[in-house]
Amino acid sequence: MTVNAFDADRGPELPRRRRRSGGEGRRRDPNVMVPDAQFASYYGRHIVKPAPWGNEIPAYFFLGGLAAGSGLIGAWAHACGYDVLRRNARLGAMAAVGLSGGALVADLGRPERFLNMMRTVKLTSPMSVGTWIFSAFSASAGLAFAVEAADLLGVGRGDSLPQKAIGAGVKVAAPVSSVGSAAFAAPLAAYTAVLLSDTATPLWQESYRELPFVFTGSALAASCGLAMITTPPAQTSEVRRLALMGAATDVTAYHLMARRLGEIAEPLAHGRPGRLARAAEVLTIGGALGATVLGRNRIGAALSxxxxxxxxxxxxxxxxxxxxxxxxxxxxxxxxxxxxLAARRAAGMRSDSITTA
Structure with missing residues (x-):
């Protein structure tokens, strides 16, 4: 075969690309060469500022929930006549709410910052409302603690006029403290979830539907656990049923939340938060099953x-x-x-279609 100069300069002839038949090239996916999206921010700064919290805030949340559930159990035991359970639950509520306040003050840095939050009442602020809920529950728990302390020390049992006056006061304060603890127990256990959902943090803000049920169920399970540790099994049969209900509420709401959030819930499945979440589920389910099966045994109840x-x-x-x-x-x-944005657009389209109809 003869090769002309042009062909020699051009080099060996490359095979011609065959044309695709039937418009196959036109049907090719136009995004096949587009790389995966990389999420970044200007100068590597955070779009949303992460909360500068240490271990004090999780402790504050946990102890507040423990106090709320214990106050509710104490009020119920007072109504049903379980004296040992009532006393232990009330003492546990007072200890937990005191430690919870200490953890909050430790995070704030100075005690007067907590007092500054009580200068106003802002119903649109979960922090302001939560501060007053916490204070009201603390007052009820303190009154219940005073009643139990007077009963343990025998104050108000004498025949003298001061002792009779103290005894009459204790009789009035006992039901008042129970009503107050029961009334503020659920708001205290749930308001921390509302507080988290009111922030700009993506995972917290999007979990506003299920997170209150996660926290209240978890608080009920923890307070039942404390009652099982401190009180003989003869007075905790109903408490063990409450523990099962609280654990079921906690685990079910958590899984519904993770499923609805989708990709936003990925931090709950990876790293240290993922390990904590898996351990929490195992311990909660194991504790609830142990309370049901081993709850009549003092050691088994305490471990559960x-x-x-x-x-x-x-x-x-x-x-x-x-x-x-x-x-x-x-x-x-x-x-x-x-x-x-997609949810708002969908809601706008629905409203437009309804108006048109």
Whole structure:
């Protein structure tokens, strides 16, 4: 075969590309060469500022829930006549709410900052409302503690006029403290979830539907665990049933939350928050089953109670740390904003269609 100069300069002839028949080239996916989206922010800064919280806030959440559940159990035991359970639950509520306040003050840095929050009442602020709920429950728990202390010390049992006056006061204060503890127990256990949901942190804000049920169920399970540790099994049969209900509420609401959040819930499945969440689920389910099967044995009840309390503490820590991780990664902020924008657009289209109809 003869090769001309042009062909020699051009080099060996390359095989011609065959034309695709039937418009196959036109039907090719136009995004086949588009790389995966990389979520980033300007200068590597966080889009949403992560909460600067340490271990004090998860402890504050856990102890507040423990106090709320114990106050509710104490009020119920007072109505049913379980004296030992009533006393232990009331003392536990007072100890837990005191430690919870200490953890909050430790995070604030100075005690007067907590007092500054009580100068106003702002119904649109979960922090303001929560401060007053916490204070009202603390007052009820303190009154119940005073009643139990007077009963243990025998104050108000004498025949003198001062002793009779004290005894009359104790009789009035006992039901008042029970009503107050029962009334503020559920708001105290749930308001911390509302507080988290009111922030700009993607995971917390998007979990506003299920997180209150996670926290209240976890609080009930933990307080039942404390009652099982401190009280003989003869007076905790109903408490063990409550523990099973609280654990079921906690685990069910948590899984519904994780399923609905989708990709935004990824921090709850990876890293340290993921390990804490898995440990919390195992401990909560194990504690509830142990309370049902081994609850009549004092040692078995105590071990089950410890598992329930540890599961509740791990649940709070997992949610807090996962939320902080979701704020650090711009991916979850962008996904969260896109999801909310799509929901608003869908709601607008529905409203327009209804108006047109």
């Amino acid at each position: 109670g410890l598992a329930l309390m540890a599961g509740s503490a791990y649940t709070r820590s997992a949610v807090v740390e996962a939320g902080i991780e979701s704020a650090k990664d711009p991916k979850y902020t962008v996904l969260h904003q896109k999801a909310r």
